[in-house]
Amino acid sequence: MAFSASPLALARQLLAILNRDGDRLRRIDDYLHGRHADPYMPAMADDEYRLLAKRSISNWLPLLVGTPAQALYVDGFRPGMVAGGLPAQAETTSDEWAHWQRSRLDARQAAVYRGALTYGHSFTVTERDSAGRVRTKGLSALKTAALFEDPANDDTPHAALTVTAWPSPDAPGRARMWDAREEFAVSFKSLDDAKGVTVSRVSRHGAGECPVTRFAALVDLEGRTLGVIEPMICLQDRINQTIFDLLVAQTYASVKVRTATGMAPPIQRDPETGDPVLDGQGNPIPLPINHNARRFLFAEDPDVRFGSLDETPLGGFIDSVDMSIRHLAAVSQTPPHHLLGQIANLSAEALLAAETSLSRKIAEFRTAFGESWERVFRLAAELAGHGGAEDYQGEVIWRDMESRSLAQAADALGKLREQLGIPAKGLWRRVPGVTQTEFEDWEELAEDEDSVGQLASALTRATSDSRSETYAEAA
Template sequence: MAETSVSPVDLAAIGFDRLRGDRERLDRIDRYFRGDHDGPYVPKSATDEYKLLAKRAITNWLPLLVKAPSQAMAVDGFRRSTDPAGEGTDDVPAEWRAWQDQRMDSRQTPIHRAALTYGQSFATVLKDPADPSRPVIRGVSPRLIHASYDDPAADALPLWALQVEGLPEKEGAEVRAWLYDATNVHELLVGGKDGPRLIGTTPHGQGVCPVVRFAPDIDLEGRVTGVVEPMLPIQDRVNQTVFDLLISQTFGSFKVRTISGLAPEFRRDPETGEILLDSNGRPVPIPIQADASRFLVAPDPDTKFNQLDETPLGGFLEAIELATKHLAALSQTPPHYLLGSMINLSAEALAAAESALSRAVDEYKHSMGESWELVLSLCAQIMGVEPDPRAEVLWKDAESRSLSQTVDALGKAVQMLQVPARAMWPRIPGVTARDVEEWTQMQEADDPGLRMADAMAAVVAPPAPVVADAA
C-alpha cells in the first residue's frame, strides 16, 4: 500500500518514529556545531586541574567550515524567461515581490547554514491565513521535520512531510505536529502513549506537498551529507592535541632543578636547639628556597646540582597545524581561513587559494538554486501567477577579484566582442539587481536617443482596434 493512501494519523506515527531514529545523529552534529564536544581523553584519576584543562582544550573549528561557504551564497535576484506577470507598477516579477515581502534577503542564510550543517534543510510555502493571496515562507530545521519521497534522489517535492514543534524530552509527552500532504495540512498531537491524535485539517489548495528540501550534497540513493559530520573525527583529534599541549605547557614547559647528595637541614627549637618532630615522630625539614633570584649553595662537597630541560612544545603545535590543514583540505576551506597565514597576497593569489571553496560554492548554488526556484514557483501559484518553469534565481557574486581587472575585462568584452554594455552591469562586483534597475532607469532618462526611439515607436505603432459596443 502506498504511503499516500494511509491515514494522516498513521503517517504521523511513521514520520515521528523516523524523526526519533535520526535524533541521536542530528543532535550530535548540533552539539559539536555549538561547541559541546565529547572532550579529550583524560584518566579516571585526573584531578580537577586536569579536568579544567580538558574543558579549555575545546577548539571549535566547525562553525567556520559552515560559514565560509554560506557567506558566499546569497540569492540576489530573480529572472523569468517571459515577461513578469501579476499586478504591479514596475517590471519586478511577482515572485520577487513575495521574496522581498518575506524578508528573505536575511532569512535565507539560516536555511543555507542548516543545509550545510546537517546535509539538508527545508522550507514550507503556505497561504497567509489573513490574506490567502500572500505566500508565507518558513525555514525548518531537519531536526524538526521528516519528508517522505517516492524517489528521494530525484523527486522535487515529497509525498508528505511531518513537522513537529519539538521532540519531547520525556517518554509519553505530547507535542504539536503538522502533517503536510498534496491537499491538506493536518494538525496533530504526537508522542503520546496512545499514538498521534488528529486535531484538525485545513486545505492548502496547492495540489502538491508544500515542502521544499535544500540538499547541497545528495547521492543517487537519496542520502545527504553535510559539512560537519565528516569533520568530527578530525575535530576530536584537534581537541586531544590541544589538551596534550596544555598539559605539557602547564606542567613541563619550564626547567626543573635537581639536587643530589645534599643532607637536609631540620627545624630546631630556638630555645633548646633540639630537632623538631612532626606528629609521626619524623624530623621536620627546612624547605630549600630555589628560584631564579637565588643561588644554590650546599655545605656538603658531595652535593650535585642539575636540571631537567623543559618539554618542547613545537611538536604539539605542528600536530595542531597538520590537523587544521586536514580540516581545510577535506572541507574545501581555504587554509588561510583557519591558520591566518596570509601575508601580502595579490588578488590572483587570493583567488587561487580560494579556488576549491569557489568550486564547492558553485556546486551548492546549483543544487539550492533549484530549491529556491521551486519555492518561488509555489509562491507564484499562491499569488495567482502562472509559474515559469524556466525561471532562475540570481546569486550574488562573492568571489575575491580585483575590481580594476574585472572592470577592464568587462570593458574589453564590450569593445572587442560587441557584448551589450548593460549585460555587463550585473557582473561588476558588489552591484545588486536593484542597482542595475536604477542604472537602466537613469540611462533611459538621460539618453535622448532612447527617448526619441520610444517616441518614434509610438508614432509608427498601429492604432488600437476599436471594439464595437455590443449594445
C-alpha cells in the first residue's frame, strides 16, 4: 500500500484509523472492565429487575487476559553471533539490558502484553529522553494507530501516531506522530474532522525507521489483529443471561408459596362507622397479612383449604452456568480448573494434559512478542550508537513460568546430565524460576570453586613431588 509523503495526509489517515476502530476497541475495553450489555428483561421491568440485572454481571474476561499474561516475562536478551562464530551469552551488563532496565521494563512489560492480548495489539516507542538516554515505553491501542505497507508481514510501520490529549470544548486534541525520519506535533479538533488537523515538525528522532513497534497477539494474512476478549463476548453475555435468570428464579420462585381457598382476606374498616375502606376504584382495601415461617394458618370456616406451590428448582440454572463456563474454557484454551477452581483428585498427568493447550497458546504469544522485542533492541542499539543495530540473530530469553516442583525438575535435569551427557552448566537455565542475575551468580561461584579446586590440585601435586624427591635422596 502506497502512502502520501505529506505529513498532513499521514496524520489524517492515522486519525481516521482511530476513528474507525474506536467503537470496537471501546466495546472491548468496556467488557474487560465489567461494563457489559444488560441481559434481556421485560420491557416493563421495574427497579428490582434492573437491580438483579446489574448484579448478574459476572466478569470472566480479565482472567482470560491475565492467565497467559502472567506466563510472559522476558528475563534476558542474548545477542547474535560474536567474533569466531560462537553464540553470545546473555549478560545483565550488556548495553541492550541496560536500556531494558533504564526503561523499567521488568515491570512495565506486563502492560504491553495485557494491552496486546486485550485489544489484539499494543505499541511501544523507543526514543531518547531529555538527557539523551534511550528509553522505551508502552503506548495504548485506544490512542495509537500505525500505517504499514504490508500489515500482515511488515514489522516496521511507515508512520505512527499516538494521542496525548483528547479534544475538549476549550482546547483541540494533541498527538505525536513519527515517520521514518522525523517526529511531528499534531493538533486536531476531532477524529472525523480532516480539515481541523494541523501538523508541525518537531525534530529528527535519530532512528533509520519509525521508532514505534507493534505487539500483536494474532495477525492474519489480511493484517487484522485479534485479541482474546472479542471472540468471547457472546459467551460472556450468555453467562450473564443465565445468572440473571438464576437470580430472578431465586428471588421470586425459590420458596414455597402458601395458598388459601374459600376465604377472603380481612379488609380495612372505618374505626368510627365500621364501613369498609375503599380504594380509588371502589374495591375494599385488604389488611396486610403478617405471615412467616413462625406463624400458623387457621380458619374458622371448615370449607377453607390451605395448600402450597412448590419452589422452582435452581439446579438447572447452576448446571447451565457451569456448562457455559466450560465452553468459555474450551474456546479460549484456558484450563477449566483455572475458571472453575476444581482441582481436587487430579493426577499429575491429568493436570499436565489440562495445561497443554494453554502452554501452546503461550508459546505462540512468546514467538510473536519476542520478534517485537528484538526490533525494540535493534532500535535502542541504533539510537545509542553501539553495534547491535543490525543484529537480526539476537533473541529474548523468556523466564520458565511452568508450575513444576523443584524435586521433579532436579530429577529430570539429573537424568539429562547422566544419560545424555549434557553439561551441567547447560542445564542451569532449566531450573524453575531461575533469573538471569542468579544464573550469572552461579557462573561466578562455579569459576571460584574451579579456581579453588585447581589450586588444591596444584598444592597436592607439589606436595607429592616434594615427598618423592625426599624419599629419593634418603634412598
